[in-house]
Amino acid sequence: MKTSYMNLNKILDLRKWQDLQDSLSLVTKLAILTVDYKGVPITRHSQVRPFCHKMRNDSEMARFCEKCDSRGGLEAVRSDAPYIYRCHWNIIDIAIPIIIDGKYVGAIMAGEVRLPEEENQYFLEQMLSAPMKEHGQAYTKEEIQHLYDSIPTLSYSELEASAQMLYNLCHYIVEEAMNKNLILEVYEKMLPLKEEPIPSDFSEGYSLDNIQQIKRDLANTVTNAYVKTSSSERHMCKNLILQPAFDYIFHNKGEKVSQREMAEICHISTGYFSRLFVKETGMNFSTYISIQKIEWSKQLLEKTDLSIAQISDELGFNEPGYYIKTFKKYENVTPNLYRKYFQEML
Template sequence: MQSKFDLKYIIDMGEWTKLQESLSLVTRMAIIMVDYKGVPVTTHSRCQAFCQTVRSDKEFSPYCQKCDARGGLEAVRLSRPYIYRCHFDILDIAIPIIVDNQYIGALMAGQIRLAEGSNPNLEQIVSRPQQDAMTADRVSKYELLPVMTYEEVVATADMLNHLCNYVVKESILKHELLERNRQYEPLNPQKPKPEVPALPAEPSSASKTPLPAGNAYKTECSNPTLQPAFDYMLSHKEENFSLKSLAHLCHISPSYFSRLFTREMGEHFSLYVARMKIEWAKELLATTDWSVNEISNHLNFCDAGYFIKIFKKHESVTPLFYRTALKDKE
């Protein structure tokens, strides 16, 4: 229930606040996010001086709160952004955040004036007793409110609606995937890595003590989200794999792919790929008569020298010595 309906749990509020500030700057609208109870979960971005003055006035603040509440309820009823006029005839927008037909909060935007000539006949959602509320100070601040055409307001409301709901749905999906991973772990315990026979150390003047071979790479994946990436790597051994392209293949972000991959394999993506390439190189050394250059080119190393360097880092011997040692064993 918490992951489904608590916006503070669903969204990284630190990152969302940065996005909200940028959206407010670009759209020239004041923006704030509230939960399904109407309680703010972010601070107000670009709140206009006029509205700050009115909201801090004990006499008018209750009318502002009524506008927010009524606007949110109307947006929920319509299941789409609701554009309305407040008790000071200022334009506001309530954008419902709905996931699986469940209302979990809203994005409130606005605090703008309509350009002259725009007459969309919008509802004034809350009225108050007629009285002289426009002091000289408020009049000057009212004149500073951003001015937009109705068409611009509608386009901005649609953009904020699509963006906000997309971010929330993606965040929920991320939490669901993480929860599934936690459930899979007890059912898929890590299998012990197969033992690789040690090869004798490459002769040197310093030592002739045998050095252990590197650990084999893990070939099985228990996480279905990552399975498309594993299938692709195993069937395209000759390619250089990009974390970004494999993440796209799994329909998740590169950063999320990297976290899932490290958790699944126990090592970073780049380290795993290097180990995997070396294991394939060992297979080719054992089963073909290809030269070191040919194997290096086939596995898409930048050059043979780099291939030999990486191979020796993992296996403690050069590719040629590895092949010779295998033949001696036979």
């Protein structure tokens, strides 16, 4: 996938997205902002609360706002689901992750509401604790308290329903945009060296299944070329119910596979799959996948000149930093040091 496609402004028409975001804000009664993976806004703030507007216009307090946005987005990525939390002012926010080809590129941040007094909010994680500060003559503590008290309230069940709706809508829109970009990219690679215009109707006639298959094939091209799995290394299940899952995992090394998807392949429930998997391997699903991907990445480090970021992307890690952390956890060295040691031994 082209690097430019990993930028949200290359995926989304931000003008149209802004209009949609404004409408969603009115319907859900949530303030909404779209940020990149660093927590930096890429859209205008829809229905921003006066309290939050003042905080984000304060250069010192804005840093805390952006850090909360960034950390909330990362927590949402870990669960691949909307994440509801408290910001540094104990205001309730929601992070809806935007993940492209397994890589976190940004998030929709919604919320700026409070829970009703009768609902306990302290079961929600607070991202940061911001120190109180004197704001000079710009606004008094009484004015700040008044603005804080004016923040609207929504029940937790209303927040959950809105979060899931935003997640489903975002996932659909980004997926459709990526499908179109993928078709154009594949077509460009097929063109002769001389430039030729791309027909405006090129993407017509391609079904979603066709596109998804192309994406899977491209994701596995490099790993299948360099990472070899012998019959002795491939896991042969004692419980044959699980064999389709293991076959899929080893054949699609570059994909980010979930336990739910593998359970569906085996035609059993996720809970039953989890119990059988632990009995079969002696470890949970996520640990097993991490260990296998690290083993495959070692072959890429040894046999290719791919960068750490490229290897991370090829094997479906969320980001290079997470790949490096996982590699060090199991190998006690970073990928760069592993490659260096291997080359020195040749």
